[in-house]
Amino acid sequence: MSLHVIILAAGKGSRMKSGLPKVLHKLAGTPLLCHVIDTARLLDPEGIHIVIGHGADKVRKSVAQPDIVWAIQEEQLGTGHAVMQALPNIPDDSRVLILYGDVPLTTSDTLQRLIANPATETMALLTVQMAFPKGYGRIVRDQQGNVLSIVEEKDASPAQRQINEVNSGIMAANASDLKRWLPKLSSENAQGEYYLTDIIEMATNDGIRIDVAQPDENEEVQGVNDRVQLAQLETWFQLRAARELMLGGATLLRPDSVSVRGHVVTGQDVVVDANVIFEGHVDLGDGVEIGPNCILRDVTIKANSVVKANSMIEDSVIGERAELGPFARVRPGTVLEENSKIGNFVETKKSIIGAGSKVNHLSYIGDTTIGRDSNIGAGTITCNYDGVNKFRSDIGNDVFVGSNSSLVAPVTIKDGATIGAGSVVTHDVDEGQLAVGRSKQRNIDGWQRPIKK
Numbered sequence: 001m002s003l004h005v006i007i008l009a010a011g012k013g014s015r016m017k018s019g020l021p022k023v024l025h026k027l028a029g030t031p032l033l034c035h036v037i038d039t040a041r042l043l044d045p046e047g048i049h050i051v052i053g054h055g056a057d058k059v060r061k062s063v064a065q066p067d068i069v070w071a072i073q074e075e076q077l078g079t080g081h082a083v084m085q086a087l088p089n090i091p092d093d094s095r096v097l098i099l100y101g102d103v104p105l106t107t108s109d110t111l112q113r114l115i116a117n118p119a120t121e122t123m124a125l126l127t128v129q130m131a132f133p134k135g136y137g138r139i140v141r142d143q144q145g146n147v148l149s150i151v152e153e154k155d156a157s158p159a160q161r162q163i164n165e166v167n168s169g170i171m172a173a174n175a176s177d178l179k180r181w182l183p184k185l186s187s188e189n190a191q192g193e194y195y196l197t198d199i200i201e202m203a204t205n206d207g208i209r210i211d212v213a214q215p216d217e218n219e220e221v222q223g224v225n226d227r228v229q230l231a232q233l234e235t236w237f238q239l240r241a242a243r244e245l246m247l248g249g250a251t252l253l254r255p256d257s258v259s260v261r262g263h264v265v266t267g268q269d270v271v272v273d274a275n276v277i278f279e280g281h282v283d284l285g286d287g288v289e290i291g292p293n294c295i296l297r298d299v300t301i302k303a304n305s306v307v308k309a310n311s312m313i314e315d316s317v318i319g320e321r322a323e324l325g326p327f328a329r330v331r332p333g334t335v336l337e338e339n340s341k342i343g344n345f346v347e348t349k350k351s352i353i354g355a356g357s358k359v360n361h362l363s364y365i366g367d368t369t370i371g372r373d374s375n376i377g378a379g380t381i382t383c384n385y386d387g388v389n390k391f392r393s394d395i396g397n398d399v400f401v402g403s404n405s406s407l408v409a410p411v412t413i414k415d416g417a418t419i420g421a422g423s424v425v426t427h428d429v430d431e432g433q434l435a436v437g438r439s440k441q442r443n444i445d446g447w448q449r450p451i452k453k
Contacts, residue, residue: 001118002046004094004175006086009033009101010053010073015226021055023101024062025230028237029261029279032224033063035104042108043115046094049086050101078193079169080185083178092176098196100169102224105237110220114213115172123173123203124211127165128218136166137197139212147210150197154190167197168221177208245272250284267303291325302338319355337372354397367409368393377403377421384409396431 013022023033030038033050040048052059053073060070071086083098090096097115099106106126114124125147127139137150138160150167151160181202185194203210215221219236222229241260242252250266252258254274261279267286276290280298284290288301291309301307301318308325315332318324322336326344333350336342340353343360351368359365361378367390368382380401382393391409395401399413402421413419417429420436429435 001120001174002091002094003043003097003115004047004049004090005040005043005045005097005099006083006090007033007036007040007048007050007099007101008079008082009059010051010056010076010082011102012054012076013102013225016230017227021059022224024055024059025224025227027104027224027230027234028241028259031062032104033059033101036099036101036106037063037065037068039106039108039111040097040099043097043111045097047090049089051082051085053082078185078187078191079196080182080194080198083196084182087175087179087182090175092179094175095172096175096178097172098170100223103169103221104224105222105233106168106170106215106220110213110215111170114170114211117211119209120174121207122209122211123177124171124213125200126168126170126215126221127212128168128214128221129164130166130218131164133161133164133166138163139165139167141165146204147200147212148204149201152189152191152195152197168215169196169223170221171196173199173203177203177206262298273309285320294325367391368395370395371397371399371415373397374399374401376401377405379404380407381405382407382409 009023011022016022016025024031027035037048047069049069049071051071051073053076056072069089073082073085095115114126117124130136135153137152138156139147140149140151140160142148153161181199184202185198187194189195200210222233224230224233238259242255242258245264245266246252248266249268250270250272252272257274258272259277262281264278264282266284269286270284270288272290273292275293277295282296283300285301285303287304289306291307293310294307295312297314299313299316302320304320305318305322311325311328313330316330316334318336319338321339323341324330328342329347330342331349334348335352337353337355339356341358341360342348345362346359347364349366351365352370353359354371354374356373357370359376363376363379364381366382367384374395374397383406384390393407393409394412396413396415398416401419404422405419406424408424408426411425412428414429414431416432418434419425420434423435423437425435425437
């Protein structure tokens with residue numbers, strides 16, 4: 001039996017007090033809905049169907065994934081009504097898993113447990129035990145422990161409100177059963193909506209057994225209705241991510257201050273200091289050290305390299321035993337080879353810094369290739385842009401560039417060359433040559449310094 005996933009994402013989310021549809025608010029740098037889609041894909045479903053309504057066009061554009069099947073809920077008449085909008089696109093002989101676009105952190109392991117029973121005469125329900133279940137639908141069981149129904153809190157009796165097992169809303173059922181049950185739903189309840197939960201009682205009346213699974217942690221089924229709940233889930237997500245990194249062999253000196261907004265892979269004995277942000281895909285090799293207040297986005301850092309405080313690295317590759325910072329900015333397209341060094345207040349872009357080469361202070365290196373064991377003095381810039389086009393600079397092996405030099409691209413400085421401090425270099429420099437490109441100094445006697453009037 002093939003699996004189809006329906007994700008309900010039509011709600012306005014008025015309590016967010018935002019012009020952005022609720023499911024597009026971000027958790028760990030990713031829209032809530034995209035978390036749910038990513039988890040659904042891990043189940044290898046035949047199809048993913050998303051029911052949208054409020055802000056439908058924004059949601060479509062933000063989730064530009066061509067295999068998504070969209071369904072429109074023109075009026076928000078409840079969860080049962082929402083599921084009905086997606087069912088026409090799902091074959092009768094399918095198993096349907098129903099998820100929610102504002103419940104972002106249910107794990108694939110939990111969902112696998114939920115759908116593990118292939119028997120066609122069952123449906124599955126994800127429930128959770130809560131000490132304070134206010135606001136949730138209660139799970140009503142018979143004396144043998146069989147699930148009979150779900151009662152929404154507004155419709156529950158005082159006795160039913162004492163039940164601590166509550167409905168997460170996540171369930172799995174046969175498409176043919178859903179197509180039979182959902183048209184029978186009634187909106188005669190306190191909310192005036194078509195409750196999806198009412199099909200539980202229909203299932204038991206039809207002799208369908210209700211299997212129950214529960215998540216490892218309650219936060220997995222926590223929904224987001226306002227920004228306070230979003231912040232609470234962000235905190236839980238980050239602590240869970242930090243725990244996974246530490247269990248994988250990384251030392252986080254302040255786990256509560258590290259923020260993971262993507263996917264991080266670490267080798268052994270990685271050390272991460274406070275207030276570090278990881279975005280996109282970050283791969284840290286054995287023995288890498290990341291100082292405080294750094295931002296790493298789509299970066300590979302190889303073994304035993306050190307990133308000092310307050311540095312930003314994006315879309316770059318850092319070789320073994322390299323050193324960066326403090327206050328370095330490494331922009332996209334940078335490659336630092338082994339034993340190279342980028343110092344304080346240095347910015348690089350689309351450049352290769354060769355093995356053993358150093359750019360220690362206050363320099364800009366853009367669209368440049370630097371060979372091995374070269375030294376770039378403080379205040380050096382590569383002038384790579386004429387206002388319209390970009391040009392490259394090529395600096396060879398064992399080159400010494402004196403401080404406060406400007407290399408006007410396109411220019412080639414060959415192996416062993418030296419650039420005198422303060423030079424503006426506009427022509428190629430051959431091997432072993434000294435280039436001095438500055439005006440001749442004059443010392444003027446008797447010069448009168450201006451006097452303030």
